[in-house]
Amino acid sequence: xxxxxxxxxxxxxxxxxxxxIHDGEPRALEVIFDRHGDRAxxxxxxxxxxxxxxxxIVQEAFLSLWRSGTRYDAAKGSVRSWVLTAVRxxxxxxxxxxxxxxxxxxxxxxxxxxxxxxxxxxxxxxxxEDARRIRAALGELPDEQRKVIELAYFGGFSHSEIAGMLDLxxxxxxxxxxxxxxxxxVALGDPPRVTQ
Amino acid sequence: MSTSDRDCGADAxxxxxxxxxxxxxxxxxxxxxxxxxxxDEVSAFGQVADTLHLVAPQLRTPRGLRRRVMGAVRAEPRxxxxxxxxxxxxxxxxxLRRWATAGGLALALAAAVVGATALFSGGxxxxxxxxxxxxxxxxxxxxxxxxxxELILKGFPRPPAGDVYEVWLKRPGAPPSPTRVLFSxxxxxxxxxxxxxxxxxxxxxxxxxxxxxxxxxxxxxxVIVAQLx
Numbered sequence: 532x533x534x535x536x537x538x539x540x541x542x543x544x545x546x547x548x549x550x551x552i553h554d555g556e557p558r559a560l561e562v563i564f565d566r567h568g569d570r571a572x573x574x575x576x577x578x579x580x581x582x583x584x585x586x587x588i589v590q591e592a593f594l595s596l597w598r599s600g601t602r603y604d605a606a607k608g609s610v611r612s613w614v615l616t617a618v619r620x621x622x623x624x625x626x627x628x629x630x631x632x633x634x635x636x637x638x639x640x641x642x643x644x645x646x647x648x649x650x651x652x653x654x655x656x657x658x659x660e661d662a663r664r665i666r667a668a669l670g671e672l673p674d675e676q677r678k679v680i681e682l683a684y685f686g687g688f689s690h691s692e693i694a695g696m697l698d699l700x701x702x703x704x705x706x707x708x709x710x711x712x713x714x715x716x717v718a719l720g721d722p723p724r725v726t727q
Numbered sequence: 728m729s730t731s732d733r734d735c736g737a738d739a740x741x742x743x744x745x746x747x748x749x750x751x752x753x754x755x756x757x758x759x760x761x762x763x764x765x766x767d768e769v770s771a772f773g774q775v776a777d778t779l780h781l782v783a784p785q786l787r788t789p790r791g792l793r794r795r796v797m798g799a800v801r802a803e804p805r806x807x808x809x810x811x812x813x814x815x816x817x818x819x820x821x822x823l824r825r826w827a828t829a830g831g832l833a834l835a836l837a838a839a840v841v842g843a844t845a846l847f848s849g850g851x852x853x854x855x856x857x858x859x860x861x862x863x864x865x866x867x868x869x870x871x872x873x874x875x876x877e878l879i880l881k882g883f884p885r886p887p888a889g890d891v892y893e894v895w896l897k898r899p900g901a902p903p904s905p906t907r908v909l910f911s912x913x914x915x916x917x918x919x920x921x922x923x924x925x926x927x928x929x930x931x932x933x934x935x936x937x938x939x940x941x942x943x944x945x946x947x948x949x950v951i952v953a954q955l956x
Contacts, residue, residue: 551815572792574783577783594803595805598803661781683745685805689746705746708741708744716774
């Protein structure tokens with residue numbers, strides 16, 4: 532038996548909460564959900580285009596975090612990245628079960644509440660600005676590069692599957708992915724490293 | 728999978744996008760473990776890939792999803808408790824025998840204790856004990872109430888990277904007994920930890936930094952010593 536760490540959980544950093552989650556504290560997972568649930572759901576919905584499926588994906592992702600016996604390693608990325616990776620993986624699993632098809636612009640007639648344009652909390656203003664910059668950077672890519680990135684990231688397709696879909700050599704698909712991400716690095720203020 | 732410098736990094740973008748086949752991804756991970764070029768590429772591309780989720784329209788989680796998720800999580804308490812029980816424990820460290828002897832403990836306490844004082848609250852049912860903090864800043868108190876103990880920290884440093892604080896109960900003539908209480912502190916150095924177990928006969932409550940997952944016996948000298956009796 533062990534005692535729960537009783538300090539205000541909402542004042543803890545994500546990394547500290549992950550340690551508590553590993554030790555079986557559900558309230559810590561609740562805080563992680565509150566912080567990253569919107570992004571997780573947004574990604575899941577973007578990938579599958581169906582509200583109920585997106586909800587299932589998010590639930591499975593958070594359950595997988597809860598069940599995981601692996602202690603979170605900050606060196607491998609932020610907690611947000613870990614959550615979103617779990618969401619992506621669950622979405623791709625759903626695609627492969629053929630219960631869901633990857634969807635980019637399927638309209639869901641059920642109400643999906645977007646972040647209100649007048650949201651003024653600091654984090655949400657920052658999030659909107661980040662989203663604007665990322666969309667701009669992706670939008671500025673040549674179509675051929677943007678398409679392969681979107682198919683891989685949001686569609687869960689491998690480079691060989693994309694090559695088959697677009698009737699391209701596999702090497703070409705990987706090359707376009709590399710060029711596209713390199714251009715996005717520059718656009719977002721991180722100049723590419725010269726490797727030759 | 729080519730490992731020549733000329734081709735190194737060619738698969739990094741596909742890897743971070745999840746665009747390699749499973750066997751290819753596994754081969755790339757093995758290659759990357761010895762290739763600084765690919766490590767750098769993955770790190771740089773990974774920072775971009777980590778932002779791609781923002782391309783998606785940003786939505787609010789639907790009403791009820793939070794309750795549903797947490798309901799499912801709370802329905803699985805055994806998985807978490809089993810994981811806690813299976814936490815890897817470290818065996819006796821080489822210098823531990825010296826530490827575990829009564830003589831060694833007395834030596835450690837003599838060098839460390841700076842006068843623990845017991846403060847009595849207004850009521851007779853609770854007791855606040857000022858603990859000694861050794862080798863760092865901050866304060867620590869043990870609140871005793873109704874046979875239960877609570878360790879309260881303020882301004883206390885986080886444990887070293889990869890370590891966690893562990894709470895021990897020390898009875899005369901016996902080595903420190905692990906409580907399985909592992910904790911860290913907030914970024915502001917605050918902590919509030921319940922101390923489980925029967926406190927009868929316990930002379931000190933101790934805290935040591937231990938490897939992640941805790942230890943069967945202390946591997947470091949205490950950083951907190953609370954003298955209960």
